[in-house]
Amino acid sequence: MKAIVDCNSFYCSCERLFQPHLDNKPVVVLSNNDGCIISRSDEAKAFGVQMAGPYFLAKPLIEKHNVATFSSNYNLYGDLSWRVMETLRMLVGKENVEVYSVDEAFLNLDEFAKGDLQEAGLRIRETVEEWTGIKVSVGIAPTKVLSKVANHLAKKKKIETQCVVVLDTKEKIDSALQDTPIGEVWGVGRQYAEKLRELNAVFTAFDLSKKTGEWAHKNLGGVVGIRLVKELKGEPVNEMEEQLTAKKMIATTRMFGKPVKDINDIKEAVATYASRAAEKLRRQGSAANIISVFVVPKEQSHNTYFRHGPTISSYVTLPIATSSTNELIKPAVQLVDKLYEHGRLYKKAGVMLSGLVSDTTIQGNLFVAERDNGKRLLMNMIDNINFSQRDDVLKFAASGTKRNWKMRMEMRSPRYTSRWEELFEVH
DNA sequence: TCTGGGGTCCTAGGACCC
DNA sequence: TCTGGGGTCCTAGGACCC
Numbered sequence: 001m002k003a004i005v006d007c008n009s010f011y012c013s014c015e016r017l018f019q020p021h022l023d024n025k026p027v028v029v030l031s032n033n034d035g036c037i038i039s040r041s042d043e044a045k046a047f048g049v050q051m052a053g054p055y056f057l058a059k060p061l062i063e064k065h066n067v068a069t070f071s072s073n074y075n076l077y078g079d080l081s082w083r084v085m086e087t088l089r090m091l092v093g094k095e096n097v098e099v100y101s102v103d104e105a106f107l108n109l110d111e112f113a114k115g116d117l118q119e120a121g122l123r124i125r126e127t128v129e130e131w132t133g134i135k136v137s138v139g140i141a142p143t144k145v146l147s148k149v150a151n152h153l154a155k156k157k158k159i160e161t162q163c164v165v166v167l168d169t170k171e172k173i174d175s176a177l178q179d180t181p182i183g184e185v186w187g188v189g190r191q192y193a194e195k196l197r198e199l200n201a202v203f204t205a206f207d208l209s210k211k212t213g214e215w216a217h218k219n220l221g222g223v224v225g226i227r228l229v230k231e232l233k234g235e236p237v238n239e240m241e242e243q244l245t246a247k248k249m250i251a252t253t254r255m256f257g258k259p260v261k262d263i264n265d266i267k268e269a270v271a272t273y274a275s276r277a278a279e280k281l282r283r284q285g286s287a288a289n290i291i292s293v294f295v296v297p298k299e300q301s302h303n304t305y306f307r308h309g310p311t312i313s314s315y316v317t318l319p320i321a322t323s324s325t326n327e328l329i330k331p332a333v334q335l336v337d338k339l340y341e342h343g344r345l346y347k348k349a350g351v352m353l354s355g356l357v358s359d360t361t362i363q364g365n366l367f368v369a370e371r372d373n374g375k376r377l378l379m380n381m382i383d384n385i386n387f388s389q390r391d392d393v394l395k396f397a398a399s400g401t402k403r404n405w406k407m408r409m410e411m412r413s414p415r416y417t418s419r420w421e422e423l424f425e426v427h
Numbered sequence: 428t429c430t431g432g433g434g435t436c437c438t439a440g441g442a443c444c445c
Numbered sequence: 446t447c448t449g450g451g452g453t454c455c456t457a458g459g460a461c462c463c
Contacts, residue, residue, distance in 0.1 A: 031449035031450075032449050033447095033448090033449070035447080035448050035449060038449070052449090053448080059447095100444090101452095102445075104445075186443095187443065187444085189443050189444080192443085221441090221443085221454095221455075221456085222455065223456095224442085224443080247452075247453095249451095249452070249453085250451095251451060252450085252451085253451075254449085255448090255450090350450090
């Protein structure tokens with residue numbers, strides 16, 4: 001049996017941990033640049049605050065109901081996430097935990113819960129809450145997709161279920177599937193949900209579970225659809241995944257705090273993103289063969305549907321794979337020259353690294369001289385200093401010092417758990 | 428009028444996830 | 446005026462190979 005453990009309103013819960021007077025009060029957390037709402041407490045949901053909705057549209061509602069509002073504080077969430085995951089590893093053994101996202105993990109319960117699964121689920125929930133202060137919901141079922149269904153039901157009926165739902169008989173599974181609208185199934189997004197309802201008269205997870213593999217292949221994106229239907233029928237095909245698999249692509253992209261016109265501002269931003277991406281690259285011990293850069297102009301027209309405008313991008317293949325910041329900044333900045341149009345306003349830019357390989361097995365290039373080892377040493381030093389001090393004590397000059405493009409974060413809470421000078425104080 | 432039957436590799440784009 | 450920022454996998458189609 002598999003479980004999915006999912007933190008309830010995770011970012012909101014993190015903020016509440018250090019401001020307990022907000023318990024049972026409405027809370028929301030905003031995305032970078034204070035653009036969208038990305039986490040809502042149950043109380044905020046009850047007032048009708050929409051997920052992923054733009055903040056400026058929800059603002060009247062938020063002010064009317066006195067909703068506590070925070071910019072996102074990823075240092076804090078990352079640290080608390082680590083504590084939750086460590087707790088799970090201690091409970092069921094680290095080889096049985098697959099961290100799926102910042103606030104979710106799949107567990108393999110085959111060894112941990114030989115007896116009463118309900119009991120096991122409750123113990124997991126209680127232990128995580130006791131050790132970290134974070135409330136979680138637990139869904140337990142034979143497959144990953146079904147455990148997600150169980151988890152949804154646990155979240156929907158927190159009181160009755162005590163945030164734990166187990167689907168271990170055919171009757172329980174069928175009844176749960178009937179209670180699950182098609183759009184809530186893991187793997188069915190907006191496009192498919194609409195298509196399934198209108199073209200195929202599939203309205204619930206139960207309807208979908210009655211379809212054949214052949215049907216799924218035709219109507220639900222090929223092999224992905226086949227796997228989904230199998231899992232709904234209780235046949236596991238999405239197995240637990242190995243952890244520590246290196247990422248295949250690394251991206252750093254940001255909206256600007258305000259639209260930017262000057263090419264030098266864009267170059268500074270792109271150099272900064274390249275530095276950040278290079279850090280991520282080194283952290284997983286990879287080097288990149290391809291670097292691409294994109295910019296997004298501010299849309300001139302008032303067409304609200306295409307609010308982003310086109311993404312303009314270009315890439316270069318590097319002569320030799322690298323993880324060195326300066327070797328990545330240079331081509332990144334050159335790409336900006338290629339993409340930039342004079343006189344245009346830009347609202348976003350990004351750097352993506354791909355063609356990733358392990359940096360111990362970099363394919364040599366006959367036409368490029370062997371690189372010196374000192375470079376790697378320098379990068380390690382910079383990473384260590386930046387990690388132990390505040391953000392970006394050391395940076396490359398190309399990243400700039402004015403930072404006209406920097407994003408807005410006007411309501412961020414202190415980084416209570418990861419900065420000495422922002423430590424939580426008890427008086 | 429007829430026009431093989433496999434492969435591989437690459438890229439762009441579409442769908443999904445949190 | 447104001448709408449994150451990451452990731453994944455899959456498919457189709459083109460170029461090229463024998």
